[in-house]
Amino acid sequence: GFRLEGRSSVSVRAVSATLLLHQNLSAGSKPVITDWKIDRIRQVWVEMEGLGIWDPVAEILVNLMTNWLKLSLANAISQRVKEVVQDRLDRLSLSLV
Numbered sequence: 339g340f341r342l343e344g345r346s347s348v349s350v351r352a353v354s355a356t357l358l359l360h361q362n363l364s365a366g367s368k369p370v371i372t373d374w375k376i377d378r379i380r381q382v383w384v385e386m387e388g389l390g391i392w393d394p395v396a397e398i399l400v401n402l403m404t405n406w407l408k409l410s411l412a413n414a415i416s417q418r419v420k421e422v423v424q425d426r427l428d429r430l431s432l433s434l435v
Contacts (some may be wrong), residue, residue: 344388347405351380353412357423369427376412381405389392 339390358373386396404411 342388344386346384346386349383349385351382352378353380354378359427368430371420371427372425374416374423376409376416377406377418379412382408382411 353376355376356373357371358370358374359434361367361369382401384397384400384404386393386400
């Protein structure tokens with residue numbers, strides 16, 4: 339039968355974010371994220387293979403759309419990133435007191 343194969347990769351040049359933490363001044367308290375926002379994403383580049391001679395055309399179209407929508411993409415992944423960072427903070431055994 340008919341079968342398509344291919345691959346794609348995504349590269350991000352740089353990301354800047356704001357992270358605000360709160361930690362009670364009591365023994366054993368953990369830092370808690372009170373605000374998390376991805377402020378800026380520099381160039382996003384998608385490489386594609388598997389469409390033959392259409393690879394460059396697809397890359398150009400996808401990259402135009404991706405760079406146009408990059409802040410929307412940042413908002414889409416922001417909550418998950420916040421959860422992962424908070425999970426890592428919860429595992430830390432540090433105390434300011």
